[in-house]
Amino acid sequence: MSSPLFKCKNICKQYSDANQTLHILNNVNMSISQGEKVAILGASGSGKSTLLHILGTLDSPDSGDVFYKEKSLFSKSKKQQAKFRNAELGFVYQFHHLLPEFSAAENVAMPLFIKGDNRKYALEQATELLAKVGLKDRESHRPHQLSGGERQRVAIARALVNKPAMIFADEPTGNLDDRNTDSIYQLISDINAEYKTSFLLVTHDVKLANKMDTIMRLENGQLSAVNKD
Secondary structure (H helix, E strand, O other): OOOOEEEEEEEEEEEEOOOOOOEEEEEEEEEEEOOOOOEOOOOOOOOOOHHHHHHHHOOOOOOOEEEEEEEEEEOHHHHHHHHHEEEEEEEEEEOOOOHHHOOHHHHHHHHHHOOOOOOHHHHHHHHHHHHHHHOOOOOOHHHHHHOHHHHHHHHHHHHHHOOOOOEEEEEEOOOOHHHHHHHHHHHHHHHHHHHEEEEEEEEEOHHHHHOOOOEEEOOOOOOEOOOOO
C-alpha cells in the first residue's frame, strides 16, 4: 500500500484571551492519498479554516505535525515552507483574492512571477490554463470585468499554474449560485482526472461534499468520517 500524500498527526490548536481558552483542534488526525478528493464539513467556527491553514503551513499547530510524502513540514524553516507552498500547493478561497490592477492572465501567472520564471513563459502557461477553465477570451480582462463564477475559475487556474500535487479550497463555491457551483465542481473533477491533483475542500455545502471521494466532519475539535448520502 502506498504512503499517503498528506498526513497530519495529533494536531492541536487553541486560542486564549483574558476570559477563556478555546480548544479549536484537539488531536486531529487525517491522511489524503494522491488524487483523492476530500471534503470537510463543519459549522462556522468549528475550525475548518484553521485546519486548512495548518495543513498548508499558513499557520502553526500548538502541537502535532503535518507530513508531505512522509516528511515533516513543521521541521522546515519559514523560508522552506514558503518555497514548499509555492511549488507543491494551490489555494482557492471563497473570496477569490484576485489582484484588481492585473489582468486575468497576470493573476494566474502570479505564482510563476513570484518563483522567478520568465514573464513570457509565465503568461503562456497562464493563457493555456485559462483556456482549460473555459476563459480563453478573458485573459486580458481585469477582475471587475468578470462574473463571480469567472473570477473563481481564474482563482482555480492560479492555484493550478505550478502544477501542484494538492489544492486546498476554503468554501470555493460559497458565493456562487447552483449553476456556477455545479460548473466549479465539474472543473475540479476534470482537473483531478487529468492531473491526478488531490483536493481538500472545506465547505458548508453537503451536496458538493457528497461529490467528493471522502467526507469528514469537524466538530468539537475532532475529525470523524461521514457516510455519503
